[in-house]
Amino acid sequence: MNPIIELKNVSMIFEKRSGIFGPVSHIGAVVDVSLEVYPGEILALVGESGCGKTTLGKIVTGLYKPTHGQLFFEGKDVYKMNKEEFDNYRNSVQMVQQDAFAALNPARTIYQSLSAPILQKKLVKNTKEAYERVCELLKIVELTPPEQFLEKYPHQLSGGQRQRVTMARAISLNPKVIVADEPVSMIDVSLRLAMLNLMASLNKSMNIAFIYITHDLSTARYIAQNGRMAVMYLGKIVEQGNVQEILSNPRHPYLQALLTAVPVPNPKIAKMKRKLPLKSLEMPSVANPPKGCRFNPRCPYADKKCEEVEPEMVKLGSGFIACHNYEKVPKWELPKAN
Numbered sequence: 001m002n003p004i005i006e007l008k009n010v011s012m013i014f015e016k017r018s019g020i021f022g023p024v025s026h027i028g029a030v031v032d033v034s035l036e037v038y039p040g041e042i043l044a045l046v047g048e049s050g051c052g053k054t055t056l057g058k059i060v061t062g063l064y065k066p067t068h069g070q071l072f073f074e075g076k077d078v079y080k081m082n083k084e085e086f087d088n089y090r091n092s093v094q095m096v097q098q099d100a101f102a103a104l105n106p107a108r109t110i111y112q113s114l115s116a117p118i119l120q121k122k123l124v125k126n127t128k129e130a131y132e133r134v135c136e137l138l139k140i141v142e143l144t145p146p147e148q149f150l151e152k153y154p155h156q157l158s159g160g161q162r163q164r165v166t167m168a169r170a171i172s173l174n175p176k177v178i179v180a181d182e183p184v185s186m187i188d189v190s191l192r193l194a195m196l197n198l199m200a201s202l203n204k205s206m207n208i209a210f211i212y213i214t215h216d217l218s219t220a221r222y223i224a225q226n227g228r229m230a231v232m233y234l235g236k237i238v239e240q241g242n243v244q245e246i247l248s249n250p251r252h253p254y255l256q257a258l259l260t261a262v263p264v265p266n267p268k269i270a271k272m273k274r275k276l277p278l279k280s281l282e283m284p285s286v287a288n289p290p291k292g293c294r295f296n297p298r299c300p301y302a303d304k305k306c307e308e309v310e311p312e313m314v315k316l317g318s319g320f321i322a323c324h325n326y327e328k329v330p331k332w333e334l335p336k337a338n
């Protein structure tokens with residue numbers, strides 16, 4: 001199957017000046033990332049805060065034009081498309097942001113927010129059709145009965161309901177890909193599962209591919225259980241592959257450390273003092289990344305080569321890894337209770 005989205009050696013280097021006349025520093029939020037997304041799949045993009053996940057999501061949706069590399073949609077270079085093709089790409093790839101309150105205009109009712117894009121893009125012929133479509137969208141995202149929500153303003157809804165409205169707005173344009181950036185991190189824990197299930201059902205029923213961005217491995221594992229996962233560290237993807245495979249047998253020392261940090265719902269294990277397999281807990285800055293492998297100052301298996309040479313992404317099983325020493329890294333196991 002051909003990928004619907006393909007990134008080839010994509011980088012996003014921001015320039016940041018300290019003060020008005022201060023020196024300019026370069027921040028490599030995303031560096032030399034190659035990634036494919038297939039129609040109808042769920043890809044979880046995980047990593048710690050500041051590793052470049054949101055920037056990568058914005059590149060995929062066309063909100064940021066990468067400073068280097070190429071982005072393809074359905075095989076076509078997005079930045080060589082004509083206007084019609086580019087508009088079709090922008091409609092087909094939608095983003096749902098973490099903060100649904102900020103994403104909705106506080107002065108517009110839910111009906112106004114949802115009807116404006118479909119009317120503007122002529123996906124409906126008139127206001128009667130727009131009304132029917134908005135009701136249908138609200139039903140799809142399980143805000144029922146729809147009439148109860150149409151005239152409400154964003155502040156009159158709960159966090160979970162607002163996020164459902166932004167999901168309804170995203171699907172209103174019949175997208176083929178949705179980038180969901182931490183969509184459940186600002187909603188109540190009790191409602192998170194329902195939101196994840198909604199995304200999984202939209203993925204199935206509408207064959208929409210999802211890129212689920214998160215720092216939380218457990219929600220990533222839940223939503224992408226039959227999909228793939230890409231793990232980011234300081235602007236780079238360090239390991240990617242089938243979720244079940246890479247989570248049961250993580251090969252990159254960074255992914256092993258992330259998994260060791262996940263709480264285990266077993267009181268005996270929870271009581272154990274688990275030591276993170278890391279040399280240092282300090283995360284280097286993206287403005288001044290370490291030479292060689294970016295993970296080397298924290299990696300317990302790093303050697304001279306890791307300090308000097310940046311590892312390439314190589315094929316491993318059904319996925320890829322960027323680590324010089326993956327063959328030497330011991331097999332990771334869940335801590336065992338005695």
Ligand SMILES: Nc1ncnc2c1ncn2[C@@H]1O[C@H](COP(=O)(O)OP(=O)(O)OP(=O)(O)O)[C@@H](O)[C@H]1O
Binds near residue numbers: 015027029050053055
């Ligand atoms: N417009 C910008 N100008 C300068 N630096 C930026 C810009 N956007 C992001 N960055 C920097 O790029 C790096 C990656 O940011 P990004 O928001 O993509 O990370 P993230 O993994 O999504 O983090 P979080 O989960 O905290 O949102 C950070 O160091 C951030 O400060």
